Amino acid sequence: MSSTAAPAPSALGRPPAELPWRRSVAVLTGRNAKRLLRSPVTLVQSVCFPTLLLLTLLAAFGRVIGGSVSDYAARMVPQLVVAAGAFGAAGTGIAVHTDRVSGMIDRLRALPIDRRGYLAAAVVADALRAAAAAAVLVVIGHAFGFRFHQGVAAMIGFFGIAAAFSTIWAWLAVRVGLVASASEAVGSAMNGPVLMLFFLSSGFVPVAGFPGWLQPVVRANPLSVAVEALIGLSAGGPVLVPVLQTAAWITALTLLLAPSAVRRYRSLAP
Amino acid sequence: MTALLRDSSMVAERNLRIMVRSPSSVLGAVLFPLIFLFGFFGVLGRSMDARGLDYAQYLPPVIVIQAMFFTAIASAFFLADDRARGMFDRYRSLPIARGAILGGRAAADTVRASASLAVVVGGGTVLGFRFEPGPIGAVGFAGLALLAALTLAAGCGIIGLIAPSPEAATSMLFLPYLPLLMLSTGFVPVEGFPGWLQPFVAWQPISLTVDALRAIAQGGPTAVPC
Numbered sequence: 001m002s003s004t005a006a007p008a009p010s011a012l013g014r015p016p017a018e019l020p021w022r023r024s025v026a027v028l029t030g031r032n033a034k035r036l037l038r039s040p041v042t043l044v045q046s047v048c049f050p051t052l053l054l055l056t057l058l059a060a061f062g063r064v065i066g067g068s069v070s071d072y073a074a075r076m077v078p079q080l081v082v083a084a085g086a087f088g089a090a091g092t093g094i095a096v097h098t099d100r101v102s103g104m105i106d107r108l109r110a111l112p113i114d115r116r117g118y119l120a121a122a123v124v125a126d127a128l129r130a131a132a133a134a135a136v137l138v139v140i141g142h143a144f145g146f147r148f149h150q151g152v153a154a155m156i157g158f159f160g161i162a163a164a165f166s167t168i169w170a171w172l173a174v175r176v177g178l179v180a181s182a183s184e185a186v187g188s189a190m191n192g193p194v195l196m197l198f199f200l201s202s203g204f205v206p207v208a209g210f211p212g213w214l215q216p217v218v219r220a221n222p223l224s225v226a227v228e229a230l231i232g233l234s235a236g237g238p239v240l241v242p243v244l245q246t247a248a249w250i251t252a253l254t255l256l257l258a259p260s261a262v263r264r265y266r267s268l269a270p
Numbered sequence: 271m272t273a274l275l276r277d278s279s280m281v282a283e284r285n286l287r288i289m290v291r292s293p294s295s296v297l298g299a300v301l302f303p304l305i306f307l308f309g310f311f312g313v314l315g316r317s318m319d320a321r322g323l324d325y326a327q328y329l330p331p332v333i334v335i336q337a338m339f340f341t342a343i344a345s346a347f348f349l350a351d352d353r354a355r356g357m358f359d360r361y362r363s364l365p366i367a368r369g370a371i372l373g374g375r376a377a378a379d380t381v382r383a384s385a386s387l388a389v390v391v392g393g394g395t396v397l398g399f400r401f402e403p404g405p406i407g408a409v410g411f412a413g414l415a416l417l418a419a420l421t422l423a424a425g426c427g428i429i430g431l432i433a434p435s436p437e438a439a440t441s442m443l444f445l446p447y448l449p450l451l452m453l454s455t456g457f458v459p460v461e462g463f464p465g466w467l468q469p470f471v472a473w474q475p476i477s478l479t480v481d482a483l484r485a486i487a488q489g490g491p492t493a494v495p496c
Contacts, residue, residue, distance in 0.1 A: 040438065041437045041440075041441045044442075048445070052449065059452070059463055059467055060458050061458060063463070064318075065314070069464065184292060185293055188293050188294035192301060192302070192305065195305050199308075199312060199313055200312070205313050211315075
């Protein structure tokens, strides 16, 4: 008995080689994407909600603020493309929270995959989600007069910026998901700041429409600069300065949020 | 009857404890209505004032109704949560009046709605919102707003009782909430909407309720839509 119970040396052998980090990210991104597509709640939040918001805001404010629905669509589609990244990111934060409390993160750590894979995949999957939401909004916006007047390269830039900008919210969501005490807390921690930025954005009304004392805040709002960059790349207008400002915001906030999320992830109990 | 009231207040107290301890519920009741009030005022105030509309007087009623919607959606969430956790079965095994389950829910919702109402009216007062008829107007305004909250909570509660999960209830309720709120006379007068949409905007229930609240606050004719 005791002699036969010893496992064959080959079964112990060398541990399987660690999955290289790109494969790790790809596999985990696929997992996140599947989970996203299978969760009706997340789909509603990241696609239906911004679409419905676009339609109702165009109907309600198109004529009053924009002069006409099609003029307002040129502004409101970029605003909602940027906002959809933020609204949907709460779902990513909740997913990270669920992985943490359900022991999934511990399980992944026990597997021979690259340690960096988990956080990177959460952010990449979120950026893909934001790009998909942007595509839906663009298609629906097209019916109301939203157009790309600046060519194909500008269109690619439009989606690139939309996805890159959404990584800010993804990092924030991951950071919040790693510390939140309850899954509802993830949403409430994110929605307040996101709502305030949403209102104080020049996507709603051009900067000049805000009270004078608020205008500097509106101009500096990361949502405003991203919206101006997206407007420049679709309807037309200044591109270089808003794109550089957007890149500066993305860099600054990523440098602020990503290392803190990584530290937090590393310090999770093994 | 006394048993129903006593048991309802006991259930209401339990519901309120849960709501006060949930950060999202507290933020939804107190902070979000204020963000929407000041946000929409900041974004639209100048354009609307330029069109000859006193927006400080015009806007708060719809933010009140929005807050009542938040209360109703939260109510559905907590009903669904109780159902998912087997709390209803637990209640049924207790020697309490049957009606107390919903009575306690409605009472807790009324408390939350009152808190939101006070916050929005307070914020509106800072912007320049006034009850022209004085205290009687304020009482009528509060009465209609709370009645709207209970009506919405009853409607949303149906979804809360059939939804597969509390989160699903919240998501599903966004679908009627957003169009009813945005496509109303709450933010923009009916003339601001595309022509084909105007009949819906003018006559849908949220518009009529907001118009009535506005008429009460202004001391204008309140019997029929104006």
